[in-house]
Amino acid sequence: MSLTRSHIRATTEEYLARHPHERESLAGLLSLLDGADDPADRATLPAHVTCSAVVIDRRCRVLHIRHRASDGLVLTPGGHTESGDRSLLTAALRELQEETGIPPGAVCLTRQVLGTPIDIDVHDIDARPAKGEQAHRHYDFRFVFHLADEEPPALALQDEEVSGAQWLPLADVRSSTLRTKLLQAQCDGRPEPVNASALIHDGNGRYLLHLRDANKPWIWESGCWSLLGGGREPQDRTLLDTVVRELREEAELTVAGLAPYAVEHVTGTDGTRVPVQVFTGRWNGDPARLPLTEGVMVAWVRPEKFPYMTMLPSTRALLERHAAEHDAPAGPAAGTVLNVVGVHLYLERDGQVLLGLRHPDSAYAGNTWHVLAGHCEAESATACLVREADEEAGLVIDPADVELVHTVHMVDRPGGSPRVNLFFRARRWEGTPELREPDKCVAWQWWNAKDLPEPLVPYTRAAIEGIRAGRVYTELGWAR
Structure with missing residues (x-):
């Protein structure tokens, strides 16, 4: 697998998003990327792409080497x-190891720039008639x-290309543009986590684990069971933001009360060392109902x-340590099965009931009408109802204005988790229903309670009929 033009272009645009004022000075690179020749091939003239590695130690010194090929100039490792x-980044890591002996596992990405180049340097290379090389230009991606x-x-220097090495203080970095950007980014040489994961347990000895896709070497932990989570992105202000976003993107999962637990050190797909901030939190839902967007599955697993x-x-x-600290039981008490709790909003206006049409691609009840609903997390049922009403439809409800009007206790499939579905009536509310989550619901509509639409979630129909008949309880799916 070789470098692609699209990868180089994407890396360039990501860099220019940080440094838009450099677009004019990099016009030649953009023109190269629009051309027919391979921009990464050293035979492409009059210009091509190169890569460098800027390594900073704990004393805030930057590694420089003396290149024989550049008439003894003192530069950062690269080629x-x-x-x-x-990728361009792995090319820089390869050059670092070849020229200095420092392997990818001895370095880690920085929080300040992550995997984006800190600089794209433009410099001219003199002709070398003895080597048959004409004058040309390098666009050097510096990571x-x-x-x-x-x-x-x-250090184990590559003798045929490197004649010496030294660690220079940040203020003495030979490239003025690189020195300025390092100072601006406040790269201080101190590694810190740039990934975040969630160690989720149910408080009863089970852990939520994610089976990742196999046979995909570009995916971290390919084919392994792992924690949900991922890498920090520029918009994340904190690592808590990162893990919350990753849970939402990977499984539409929200876990209340996430707290830092430990830092795990792993090896990334590029070979670098990756410190991962692990957060821990409790959740007791049904993994089978999570709309997983990455990997094969998520499941509850016990330490044994x-x-x-x-x-x-x-x-x-890490998992075994957490289980030992929390004295995880071997399993639930005999005959005890956890029930999933769902909360539902029953809104009635002039004999009409508010229903939402689920998105066709929804993991549950696609293209089917349903009341506004959600799973109860580490919160009271009424707090969950108020939160879901705001998140899904922009409705403001005071908990004092709701009353429990029906309960459906059900199993929807053989072997499925039992569910307790609570239906609350709101006597008052503020706002008009909005499509706040269009990936889940595509329409809100008032329906005559005597003429409900099809298809409608069966237990929702049963609950509405029960409410109108004055019943407070329904059982569905249980063997008799």
Whole structure:
């Protein structure tokens, strides 16, 4: 797998989003990317792409080497791309290891710039008639890394290309543009987590684990059971923002009260060391109902199963540590089964009931009418109702203005988790129903309670009929 033009262009545009004032100075690079020749091939003239690694240690010093090919100039490690490079960043890491002996696992990405180049340097290369090279130009993508450990590793310099190395203070970095950007970014050489994961448990000894896609080497932990989570993105103000966003994107999952638990160290797909901030939180829902957008499945797992599952040793150790600290029971008490609690809003106006049409691609009841509803998390049922009404439809409801009018206790399939569905009537509310979550609901509509639409979620129909008949309880799906 070699570098693609689309990858180089995407990396360039990501860089220009941070430095829009440089678009004019990088017009030649953009023109190169519009051309027919391979921008990463050193044979492409009069210009091509190169990559460099900017490594900072704990003393805020930057590694420089003396390049033989550049007449002894003192530069950061780097060079031309090769056919096996999967990305510009991995090309920089390869050059770093070849020229200095520092492997990818000895460095980590920085919070300040993540995997985006800190600089794209433009410099001219003189002709070398002895090597048959004409004068040309390099567009050098410079990636910054922090050393993962306290002390710099021993260097093993590539003798045919490197004649020496030195760690220079940040203020003495030879490239003025690089020096300015490092100072502006406040890269201080101290590694910190740039990924976040969620260790989710139900308080009864079960852990929510995510089975990732197999046979996809570009995916982190391919084919392994892991924690839900992912990498920090520029819009995330904190790592808590990161894990909340990842849970929402991967499984539309919201976990209240997430708190920092530990830092796990893993190896990223690019080979770098990745410190991961692990948050912990409690949830007791049904994983089968989560609309998973990544991976194969999520499932509840007990600690006794961990040794027989494919997962990173560090992840297994982390889970076992948490289980030991919380004295996880071997299983629920005999005959005890956790029930999922759902809350539902019954709004009636002049004999009409408010219903929403579920999105055709919804994981539950696609293209079917249903009342406004949600799963109860670490909150009271009325608090959940108020929250869901605001999040889904922009309705403002005072908890004092709701009353429980019907309960449906059900199992919707053989072996499925039992569910307690609470229907609350709101006597008063503020606002007009809005499509706040169009990926879940595509329309709100008032329907005559005597002439309900089809298709309608069966237990919703049963609840509405029960409410109108004055009944407070319905059972569905139980074997008699």
